[in-house]
Amino acid sequence: MNQAGTATPANHQPAADGAVLADADLAQAALIALDWGTTSLRAYLFDAHGRVLATRASTTGIMNLPRSAAEGGFDAAFDDACGAWLDRARGVPVIAAGMVGSAQGWREAPYVETPASADALVAGLVRVQTACGATLHIVPGVLQRGELPNVMRGEETQIFGALSADANGAPDTNAIDSNDRSLIGLPGTHAKWAVVQAGRIERFHTFMTGEVFAALREHTILGRTMVTPDRPDTEAFLRGVNIAREKGQAGMLATVFSTRTLGLTGELPSEAQPDYLSGLLIGHELAGLEALLAQQGSSLARQSLRLIGNDALCERYRLALAQFGCLRAEPVRHATERGLWRVAVAAGLVQPFTHAARAG
């Protein structure tokens, strides 16, 4: 943790994806980090300053390997992602986070339980010897036990990446003080909301918002009258958010049918229906979060929170959060690679070149 606190990546402008690196650049290589999920794999090459020298992206997620796991599919995907880097920069340490550590992944990295610190992630690293002779270090996910257990794999690394960004001392008036309780949202297929305190993930919730949206749109009557608009319809989106916020007491099951009935009554064009439904679901997610905060005497309006995710989705959430009175929701960029770097440093896989080190 201490090491990580002083060694966050200073520069995240990567080289063009797949670009050929000069040997001079590869000579600076200090860490290869993989964000290896279900449907995609993204590789980052870092120098000792924590700068990203190059990135590579592929669709060889763990459910989409070039051949079966039994036939060496993980090794093949690994070689494809970073074999060329390793050929010319032998011995560079490699770390990975995400579903690659699940029971369906390359090797299972057992969950660390909440409250989870970066040190606990380090202690839980699982090693895989690859066919090409490298050692892959897999970051464990986090489990919260209880009547409604929760799990994450990959998001824990992004969260510590977001915390390291704050520790980096960026001039951000909303910066998270790592000793204060703060809320970090990770919108997506399975949206996560994590409460972080004193540098630990204290607890978190999973809202299946993205996957439910896709299932409703593709596989229920609601999709039948929908037409994808040329551009996002913010008005329809906010209408959905506010229906969920103001009229959503009976829950999502009771409001989603309005996507269809407002169409039947001529009050919602087909092109507005996808964004309206998206707004309804995100609105219900935030109303649910509001209810959880209320149990602790807080509210969204009193939160200063961070969002991790793709820009368009974070912007959607920012707009929706504003309807709940939460005007301080800042996207955190490069949380994934910052987190991977931070865990690698904390694990001693890489010795960061810092001002302190230089002075010494």
Added chain:
Amino acid sequence: MNQAGTATPANHQPAADGAVLADADLAQAALIALDWGTTSLRAYLFDAHGRVLATRASTTGIMNLPRSAAEGGFDAAFDDACGAWLDRARGVPVIAAGMVGSAQGWREAPYVETPASADALVAGLVRVQTACGATLHIVPGVLQRGELPNVMRGEETQIFGALSADANGAPDTNAIDSNDRSLIGLPGTHAKWAVVQAGRIERFHTFMTGEVFAALREHTILGRTMVTPDRPDTEAFLRGVNIAREKGQAGMLATVFSTRTLGLTGELPSEAQPDYLSGLLIGHELAGLEALLAQQGSSLARQSLRLIGNDALCERYRLALAQFGCLRAEPVRHATERGLWRVAVAAGLVQPFTHAARAG
């Protein structure tokens, strides 16, 4: 309404489906009634006492016609369902309810708006001249306008069927007094909850519980670890209901992921997961209904309500309602045919043979 009140079917034990009727029976034929939905068509042959002489069932719902509508698909399905009856009992009036009156149906029967009485349904009947010379009378659906509009087609007829059952004077201590406000639930793909007062449908809600369950099970990650059990797992079902009731404040989007995580932590076997998820969703539906009732100073525990639907599903809801303290939830049988009969009588399509008529 007055007529309908004294003329409810006395006997709903139908002849075997598709059985050949004696001409003597067909001589008694007084009404043909069709429950014509999206995926099925069910036909009832009544005598003048409102007794069901015969039924026929087919899969020729409006989205599953034997040929396209333009090629006479509706006439073909109609002939298949009741052509043989009409051949031998010419001039018998025919009535139908359900999606056959939708914009995608045989002819659109514009919605009647809430508050909706049986008389309003009669006034809204739409007539179709069939190829075989019969006149089909289509019952309109009901529309409730508002920010969350609601529509029903078919359920309005079942609701009036349930009310006529009460008026029939059955010795039921929980009978609905038609002047009191009462709640009728119609579980299913799109579950409806209707508030009925003074013989009118005052307002209603649609919960997409059944269709959301199917979409989550078939088209999300939750289905991947599920195994269909040999018999319903009531314990898992009630566990889901109670999680939704007690821990569901953050809403359905926040609880459904537990179907998977309880499996990951070894706390919910694959065979228990379908019923657990079903319990979660029905529990969220009832929690939503509870929230709506609370806005009017009431609660499920204080309701004496009726359920219309298939027996197994009504039993599920009855068990779930008991968890909310509602111990008076009685299934209403034969609501569909009772309702069709009632509207036909109110419309003067059939002159019921009653004790009063016999005395006169």
